[in-house]
Amino acid sequence: MLCCSVSFCISDEAAAIDMDPVELETLYGIMESLSSDQDWRAAYPNPCQPGSRWPGIECRFTASDARFHVTRMDFGAFPNPSCRSSAGFPSRIFLLPYLESVFVYRCFTQSPTEISFPAKRNFSGSPLQQLSLRSNSALVGRIPPLVSSLKSLQILTLSQNKVTGEVPAEIFAMRTLLHLDLSYNLLYGAIPAEVGNLVNLVGLDLSYNKLVGPIPSSLGNLRNLQKLDMSSNSLNGTIPATFRRLNSLVFLALSNNLMGGDFSTAIPGLQNLQYFLMDDNPIFASLPAEIGQLKKLEELRLSNSGYSGSIPASFSELTNLSTLSLQNNRLSGRIPGGFANLSRIYHLNLSRNSLEGAVPFNASFMKRLGRNLDLSENPGLCVSPSAGIAGDDFGVDAVCGRGGITVKKSEATSSSSTRPIILLVLLVVVYHVSFSMIY
Numbered sequence: 149m150l151c152c153s154v155s156f157c158i159s160d161e162a163a164a165i166d167m168d169p170v171e172l173e174t175l176y177g178i179m180e181s182l183s184s185d186q187d188w189r190a191a192y193p194n195p196c197q198p199g200s201r202w203p204g205i206e207c208r209f210t211a212s213d214a215r216f217h218v219t220r221m222d223f224g225a226f227p228n229p230s231c232r233s234s235a236g237f238p239s240r241i242f243l244l245p246y247l248e249s250v251f252v253y254r255c256f257t258q259s260p261t262e263i264s265f266p267a268k269r270n271f272s273g274s275p276l277q278q279l280s281l282r283s284n285s286a287l288v289g290r291i292p293p294l295v296s297s298l299k300s301l302q303i304l305t306l307s308q309n310k311v312t313g314e315v316p317a318e319i320f321a322m323r324t325l326l327h328l329d330l331s332y333n334l335l336y337g338a339i340p341a342e343v344g345n346l347v348n349l350v351g352l353d354l355s356y357n358k359l360v361g362p363i364p365s366s367l368g369n370l371r372n373l374q375k376l377d378m379s380s381n382s383l384n385g386t387i388p389a390t391f392r393r394l395n396s397l398v399f400l401a402l403s404n405n406l407m408g409g410d411f412s413t414a415i416p417g418l419q420n421l422q423y424f425l426m427d428d429n430p431i432f433a434s435l436p437a438e439i440g441q442l443k444k445l446e447e448l449r450l451s452n453s454g455y456s457g458s459i460p461a462s463f464s465e466l467t468n469l470s471t472l473s474l475q476n477n478r479l480s481g482r483i484p485g486g487f488a489n490l491s492r493i494y495h496l497n498l499s500r501n502s503l504e505g506a507v508p509f510n511a512s513f514m515k516r517l518g519r520n521l522d523l524s525e526n527p528g529l530c531v532s533p534s535a536g537i538a539g540d541d542f543g544v545d546a547v548c549g550r551g552g553i554t555v556k557k558s559e560a561t562s563s564s565s566t567r568p569i570i571l572l573v574l575l576v577v578v579y580h581v582s583f584s585m586i587y
């Protein structure tokens with residue numbers, strides 16, 4: 149039994165229900181242009197018929213005309229129809245009057261083809277809600293502005309193709325859009341300020357393209373935005389202060405761009421942020437203490453970005469943090485003692501900075517992080533002999549002497565030379581002299 153709507157149930161054995169001849173012919177045209185898995189006309193005279201339905205399509209029975217209509221098509225990956233090497237973009241999909249979703253995955257891989265629309269035909273009535281063309285290495289050319297005439301489109305996914313050119317401004321007039329994913333393509337140019345018109349957007353992914361210029365401050369209008377990924381482009385400028393209005397944002401990735409300067413004004417207000425990934429940018433400012441207000445943060449990655457000054461003590465308030473990556477910056481001062489209280493952290497990398505003083509962790513902290521703690525290449529860090537932890541497990545080979553003076557463990561334990569011993573005695577003397585001078 150196939151139950152199609154509240155009041156219609158059609159038995160598998162029922163007499164074949166004819167499809168609309170125009171729709172059927174369009175369907176054969178699409179199938180034949182994409183797939184030579186079989187002789188579709190001969191094998192499937194009635195592609196929607198229950199029991200002998202085509203692989204990769206879904207149909208719906210509509211009572212008003214007592215016919216089946218195609219609502220979804222899937223191509224490219226088993227069990228869906230495979231694509232032949234000469235497959236070209238099936239622009240006739242935009243003429244199917246009931247089609248709501250199209251998925252084309254790893255289909256156009258050999259003959260270059262472009263997204264196109266039927267010539268001289270009116271497709272503005274297309275009910276298409278989801279268009280997903282993913283991992284098609286031979287899908288080239290520009291995004292046609294006509295995409296914006298699909299008035300029902302909610303999800304547009306063009307990820308991992310070879311689409312190029314600037315993102316047409318018309319796309320940013322599509323207020324129905326909930327998800328826009330143009331990642332891993334060859335798109336270039338600046339991101340137009342009109343992106344701020346997509347007020348219903350929940351997810352925006354423009355990562356891994358060649359986009360330049362600043363992040364438009366109009367993005368602050370996208371109050372429903374939960375995921376924003378613009379990593380691996382050539383964006384510059386700073387995070388606009390308007391980002392503080394993005395209080396639905398859960399995931400923000402801006403890694404591997406050319407962004408610089410202080411962005412602390414953008415931070416308060418991002419109260420739902422759980423992932424903040426911004427490695428590999430020429431920031432060259434201090435770490436914004438405001439990040440400590442983002443209590444839901446689980447992953448914070450700010451490595452390789454020229455941050456200087458000390459690690460704000462407020463970071464110790466990020467009690468849900470599981471990953472903190474601050475390696476390869478110019479951070480100085482001590483590791484905040486409160487880091488020892490980060491009870492959910494399991495990956496902490498502070499290597500390649502200029503941090504100093506005693507490592508504030510104890511044996512149970514060490515046991516939890518194991519090899520995921522990296523404090524190496526901070527020449528000023530030392531391990532207190534009383535802490536009960538082995539510094540070489542996480543890249544610190546100095547032990548703390550009295551008064552914060554550090555002594556290289558390898559030298560302190562060396563017995564073949566008396567020089568380190570003399571040095572140690574000298575330092576202790578200096579320490580006592582300066583101590584008695586103060587008091």
Ligand SMILES: *[C@@H]1O[C@H](CO)[C@@H](O)[C@H](O)[C@H]1NC(C)=O
Pocket residue numbers: 270271272273
């Ligand atoms: C296309 O069809 C819509 C109705 O579905 C109509 O409003 C519109 O004027 C038509 N456009 C053209 C160019 O014929």
Ligand SMILES: *[C@@H]1O[C@H](CO)[C@@H](O)[C@H](O)[C@H]1NC(C)=O
Pocket residue numbers: 360361362384385
């Ligand atoms: C940002 O990049 C654009 C385009 O490459 C350039 O014109 C502009 O001068 C850059 N701005 C800054 C602040 O670096």
Ligand SMILES: *[C@@H]1O[C@H](CO)[C@@H](O)[C@H](O)[C@H]1NC(C)=O
Pocket residue numbers: 443444468
């Ligand atoms: C921390 O994570 C736990 C478990 O996922 C969650 O219940 C809690 O609300 C989070 N705390 C904050 C401040 O978001």
Ligand SMILES: *[C@@H]1O[C@H](CO)[C@@H](O)[C@H](O)[C@H]1NC(C)=O
Pocket residue numbers: 464485486487488489
């Ligand atoms: C760790 O947390 C405890 C309990 O909240 C607090 O008393 C202590 O001062 C904290 N330690 C540091 C170094 O912040």
Ligand SMILES: *[C@@H]1O[C@H](CO)[C@@H](O)[C@H](O)[C@H]1NC(C)=O
Pocket residue numbers: 488489510511512513
């Ligand atoms: C290690 O430090 C944490 C946090 O300060 C504390 O809760 C825990 O009791 C300490 N464990 C040991 C074995 O000292």
Ligand SMILES: *[C@@H]1O[C@H](CO)[C@@H](O)[C@H](O)[C@H]1NC(C)=O
Pocket residue numbers: 475476497498499500519520521522
């Ligand atoms: C920490 O970062 C350094 C520098 O990028 C890297 O080489 C190292 O593998 C990282 N350590 C861990 C434990 O992830």
